[in-house]
Amino acid sequence: MKIVIAISGASGVNLGLKALRLLPNTIEKHFIMTDNSKIVLDEEMDVTIHNNKDIGASIASGSFGIDAMLIAPCSMNTLAKISCGIADNLVTRVASVMIKEQKKLILAPREMPYSAISLENMHKLSTLGIVIAPPVMGYYSKQQTLDDMENFIVGKWFDLLGIENNLYKRWKTDE
Numbered sequence: 099m100k101i102v103i104a105i106s107g108a109s110g111v112n113l114g115l116k117a118l119r120l121l122p123n124t125i126e127k128h129f130i131m132t133d134n135s136k137i138v139l140d141e142e143m144d145v146t147i148h149n150n151k152d153i154g155a156s157i158a159s160g161s162f163g164i165d166a167m168l169i170a171p172c173s174m175n176t177l178a179k180i181s182c183g184i185a186d187n188l189v190t191r192v193a194s195v196m197i198k199e200q201k202k203l204i205l206a207p208r209e210m211p212y213s214a215i216s217l218e219n220m221h222k223l224s225t226l227g228i229v230i231a232p233p234v235m236g237y238y239s240k241q242q243t244l245d246d247m248e249n250f251i252v253g254k255w256f257d258l259l260g261i262e263n264n265l266y267k268r269w270k271t272d273e
């Protein structure tokens with residue numbers, strides 16, 4: 099399985115990095131950051147890192163065979179571009195490829211509150227089959243720490259990607 103994790107310039111870049119770190123080794127990992135998401139990367143990560151300006155990268159073509167893409171966090175800017183079909187960088191280009199190839203695309207929009215424009219964009223994308231999965235906290239797993247809470251969110255994304263995980267305690271599993 100080949101998966102692209104992309105980080106755009108919304109708050110919570112740690113969530114995208116964490117999802118990348120926790121992906122099983124069996125998955126071929128590709129990673130893109132937008133220019134607005136400045137952060138130092140862990141140099142030991144076994145991942146192919148792409149330049150967001152490189153719209154000629156392997157993953158920019160449907161023929162490369164990417165199975166799924168997660169953009170986490172997804173800024174309202176990147177969300178708006180994807181909903182309009184704009185493909186002006188590698189993140190938005192790969193997202194447009196996922197849509198045209200009918201592959202799984204998961205967006206984790208991070209903003210509070212959402213404007214009517216962003217909600218319209220999310221609605222449009224949702225009707226096209228894109229999964230809108232914002233980083234929303236859950237409490238039923240009785241998380242004690244920020245790390246637990248992040249694991250809950252990443253675990254929910256992995257569920258959507260079809261990746262087995264025990265990152266959070268599932269509802270009523272202790273009964």
Ligand SMILES: Cc1cc2nc3c(=O)[nH]c(=O)nc-3n(C[C@H](O)[C@H](O)[C@H](O)COP(=O)(O)O)c2cc1C
Pocket residue numbers: 105106107108109132133134135172173174175176177208209
């Ligand atoms: C510290 C900081 C936090 C930000 N947080 C958010 C956010 O949570 N959601 C969002 O949509 N934009 C946020 N922005 C604004 C985006 O970075 C900005 O719209 C940018 O143009 C997004 O570009 P990109 O989509 O290419 O990454 C934030 C900006 C800064 C500097």
